[in-house]
Amino acid sequence: MHRIEPQTGAAFTLARGQSLRVVDLEGEQVADLVAFSRAEPWERLSSGRSIDYAGRIYLTTGDLLYSNRSRPMFRIIADDVGRHDFLLTPCSPETFQIIYKTTEAHPSCLANLVDHLAPFGIAIDMIPTTFNIFMNVEIDAAGKLSILPARSKAGDAVTLRAEMDLIVGLTACSAEMSNNYKFKPIGYEIF
Amino acid sequence: MHRIEPQTGAAFTLARGQSLRVVDLEGEQVADLVAFSRAEPWERLSSGRSIDYAGRIYLTTGDLLYSNRSRPMFRIIADDVGRHDFLLTPCSPETFQIIYKTTEAHPSCLANLVDHLAPFGIAIDMIPTTFNIFMNVEIDAAGKLSILPARSKAGDAVTLRAEMDLIVGLTACSAEMSNNYKFKPIGYEIF
Numbered sequence: 454m455h456r457i458e459p460q461t462g463a464a465f466t467l468a469r470g471q472s473l474r475v476v477d478l479e480g481e482q483v484a485d486l487v488a489f490s491r492a493e494p495w496e497r498l499s500s501g502r503s504i505d506y507a508g509r510i511y512l513t514t515g516d517l518l519y520s521n522r523s524r525p526m527f528r529i530i531a532d533d534v535g536r537h538d539f540l541l542t543p544c545s546p547e548t549f550q551i552i553y554k555t556t557e558a559h560p561s562c563l564a565n566l567v568d569h570l571a572p573f574g575i576a577i578d579m580i581p582t583t584f585n586i587f588m589n590v591e592i593d594a595a596g597k598l599s600i601l602p603a604r605s606k607a608g609d610a611v612t613l614r615a616e617m618d619l620i621v622g623l624t625a626c627s628a629e630m631s632n633n634y635k636f637k638p639i640g641y642e643i644f
Numbered sequence: 645m646h647r648i649e650p651q652t653g654a655a656f657t658l659a660r661g662q663s664l665r666v667v668d669l670e671g672e673q674v675a676d677l678v679a680f681s682r683a684e685p686w687e688r689l690s691s692g693r694s695i696d697y698a699g700r701i702y703l704t705t706g707d708l709l710y711s712n713r714s715r716p717m718f719r720i721i722a723d724d725v726g727r728h729d730f731l732l733t734p735c736s737p738e739t740f741q742i743i744y745k746t747t748e749a750h751p752s753c754l755a756n757l758v759d760h761l762a763p764f765g766i767a768i769d770m771i772p773t774t775f776n777i778f779m780n781v782e783i784d785a786a787g788k789l790s791i792l793p794a795r796s797k798a799g800d801a802v803t804l805r806a807e808m809d810l811i812v813g814l815t816a817c818s819a820e821m822s823n824n825y826k827f828k829p830i831g832y833e834i835f
Contacts, residue, residue, distance in 0.1 A: 500692065501733030501773035504789065506742050510731070511787035521769060523738035540701070540731065542692030547714035551697050578712060581772070582692035592783055596702035598695065 462565030653756030
C-alpha cells in the first residue's frame, strides 16, 4: 500500500484493466482524483460528461467516469461509502484567498497535482474538475452547496478499474472544511 | 440584435467591459455559453471554480463566472429568469447515442461550438462544461438530475459583462429534453 502524506499528492500510470484502490486510512479524509489518456493527454476526466450520462451527481459502484471525449476512463467497481463529489475543482491557492480569506501560503490539491503530474507532461491548464473521493457536498433545493464532514471511516475504500491507459493524479486533500479540519494521509494500491 | 437559428451556433469576441445580452426569443430555449481568454485561450470558463466560489449551483445577477485560473471572466448583471445550469457539458454526438439511444446523425451544441470557434484557434479539447443559459436542471436529495422545460418566456434575457477580453461561443441548443422538444432561435446583442 502506497501512502500519500497529509496535504500532499502523487501521480502514476495505470494500464487498461488495472484497478486503483483508494483508502481513507484514518477517516473523514478526501482524496482528489484526476486522469488523462496516456495516448492523448488532452483527453481528460470530465465531470460534466460523467454526471450527464449517469443522470446523477453522486457516482458509485457500477458507474463510469468519462473523458471529455465521452469515452470511459474508469469504472467504479467497489465503494464502501457512496458519497463523493464531482462538482468542485481541486482546492487551489485562490480557493484559500476567496473562500477562506487566507492571505498566507497554504498547501493545495491543485499545486500538489501540478507538481506530481509535471513529469508526465501535464500542465496546470490541462487539469479539470477532479473526482473528489469521500468529499461530502450536499445541495439544498435552492442550489446552495454545503461541504460536510466525509462519511468515510478508517479503512473505507473505493476501487476504480481503468478503462483505458491512464496518467493519474491523486491527493490527500489540503482544504480545512472538506476534511473536518484535520489533515490525514490517503492510502492507495494498484493491482 | 443577432439571431442564432435553431440548432446552430455563433462565436465572437468581447472586449473587457462590453456586455452580452442573450435573449430567449420565443421561450423555453436553452443557449450554451463558453468563453476563453483572448490573451491565453487555454484559460477558459470553469464550472467548478464558479460554483465553488459562489457556494451555489444556480448563478444569477451579481455572480461571477470564473476561469480555470480563478480569474473573473463574466459578471451576470441582469437576469430575467434566475435558473441556469452550470453542471452539464454541451450536447454532443455521444449525448444522443448514450442518453437518447439515437443512431442517426444529430445536430449538437458541441459540434456547433467547434465549427464556430475554429477560426479563433479553439480546438475541441479546449471546450469545457458550458454555462447553459435558461437550462432548467433540478437535483433531488439523492442527487438525481431532472432536465425540465426552461422557465424562460419569450423575450426573457440574461446580460453578462466581460471582465477580461474574451473569445465567446454561444448556441441555440440542439437537445430535445432541454428545450421542451421544440427547437427555437436565440437572440444576442453586444453593447
